[in-house]
Amino acid sequence: MKREEAAAAGGSGLSTRAVHAGGVEPVPGAPVVTPIVPSATFFNEPAPTGEVLYTRYGTNPNHRVLAAKLAALEGAEAALPVGSGQAATALALLAYCGAGDHVVAARALYGGTSTLLTRELPRLGIGVTFVERAEQWAESLRPETRALFVEIPVNPTLRVPDIRPLARLSAERGVPLLVDATFATPVNFRPIEHGAAVVIHSATKYLGGHSDLIAGVVAGPATLVEEVRGKLKSFGPALDPHAAWLLERGLKTLAVRVRQQNGNAERLARWLEAHPAVARVHYPGLASHRDHAVARELFDGFGGMLGFVVHGGDDAAVRVLGRLRLLSVAPSLGGVETLVSMPCFTSHAASSREERHALGIDDGFVRVSVGIEDVEDLRDDLARALEPEVK
């Protein structure tokens, strides 16, 4: 049996799939690691009968290895790596929707996704309805609705919308459910197992895992993935083979990284919750989190992202960030290094204070992308930075 078939076969664990699926066939003399193939084009017969390979088509050998690995990780029929997470979302929605069609999406979304849905899709004649409460999904559907879109978990409050009623609605009404599961990774949550049609990732984050590439993924039914490939060919946001190679390298350690990040984040969340300078901690693994019960049912791990609220509001939070030495202040997430940011200055800078409060982003909110460092060192750095805020 070919190595990738063996790795994709039932029973092989997630880490095994992350290392082996799609990999080089282990015959004597073959390289152990996939070579980088920075070739734009590939030799052909004068009158080719088979598939024409071209790097913009997502058919470069580095793309193909990734496609097999990502489909195996998500339990999807097929997958396609593209040039960014933003491209993955845009191409997936364009594969389902054209002028006159309609999308129903959760209100709380990654900023780039919100902009795409509020500014770009309407210009193409695609209507969008945003949903704030679970009971609004069903009533928002129209005859021309072609996609339901949700992000799990939600940035930065780590709310966990229950995907199961949405999957039932999707099945009843025949409208596919698309899930951006960037924050969860397939290690913690695989939406297709719960009835989603399509999974989208910003592979820039955990899948790459080293803050050194920009990439995205669409995984789902083979027919849909071919539609997405059609959009990729037309709009052109292909993944560079060098970045594809780096992403494959990163994916091999996905499970060990994410499990370490899960453990670190859970320990920091518990420690922060007991800290006198901290008003509140947002982490789905804490019993105090609003969606703890849903997260326990859906997730294999609670993730490496957490939020905490410093007593004294945004000024106090800015002071805390200014005292950090090991943790660095930067947007983005999912890398091996711990990064902190304040959503009021980054993802939610365009929202008013009232809008932020309505989304659960209190004054003094700090988002942490917990890395793989020794958790004691992370805790000590946070302790030193928080100490002067204890009143």
Ligand SMILES: *Cc1c(COP(=O)(O)O)cnc(C)c1O
């Ligand atoms: C970063 C991110 C994106 C966009 O991904 P890029 O790779 O930056 O284009 C989409 N969704 C979520 C949840 C993200 O965190």
